[in-house]
Amino acid sequence: MGRLGLIEKLLLPGYGNVKQVAWARVTVDTMRCTGCGLCVRACPADSIMMTGKKACMKPHVGDLLGDPGISQCMGCGDCAALCPSGAITLSEPYRWTRFFKTINRGELVSPRL
């Protein structure tokens, strides 16, 4: 969180309103997913679940008023790197605005030579 003015300090978002943080997303290639469940066990944000022997991302409802802590994917890429069949790809990064904004960020890019 950056340096804030008085009004901004008063309007500091709480836990019920995290619209200023857009959580990252992963996509699962259901053709390649074997349903081993490694990603579900490894996910630190409890964002992946199994539906019908295939992994998928938990539904994300925008605010956290329902089930707290649901699908707060940080885009760490652990699932993508761990997946033995390479079925998971990181599709959207963690985006931050206003209070949570940090340095200017670009697109998701793999290590460049």
Place this chain on the structure above:
Amino acid sequence: MNKKATGTNLENAFTPTEEVILKRRSVRLYQKKQVPEFMVKRILEAGRFAPSAGNAQPWKFVVIRDEKIISDMTSAVVRLLKLFRAVLDYRRKGFFWLRPLAEIFIRLNRYELHPVPFGAVDLIARGKLGLWHGAPTVILIFKDVRGVGNPDLDCGIAGQNMVLAAHSMGLGTCWVSFAKTAFKYSLKWKRKFGISYPYRFVSSLAVGWPVGKPDGMVPRETHAIDWYENGERITIY
């Protein structure tokens, strides 16, 4: 551009060191099997040779390979985080009245009570996320507050040295700072490890054999970088 084949072939491939750096992922799924003692000692050696301000080496490492201590500390942290959650989480049904109190706490300590780590507080308190994820070896990193300049940074550098050394051996690691609560909000663990002035907790590392093959390259966001050359400034990503 004509890529000249050099002896080391630097332009076409990552060096082994770069590969370790780029393929390192935080491992959160460990086998029960203990890490050999010599490997942990080698990891500590990598930490010992980290650069530090004024060569002050302001760190103290505590290695825990005792299952009972790890599980006791984990449950102590879980208890504390449950308490935090009980005081702070006003999203639960029937707890709307907690909101003003929680907001005061968030304003007083807005970095530690940031909504992003709070997601993890919530998961750990509900037992959906382990503290050290079942790693058989834990390295606690304490800073010596008498260190030159910024001892936290030196501890971070030493820690990253250890992490990279561990990954080069095929081990998995994860940085875990939530253990701080055990040292900040209770005296028991400070007494147990004999931690008092000048030492203060910085972070900890979970070390163990990973389940599956978690190390691999993933895409990451690029950051804006200012580049000064030939009298002008450009921003690259």
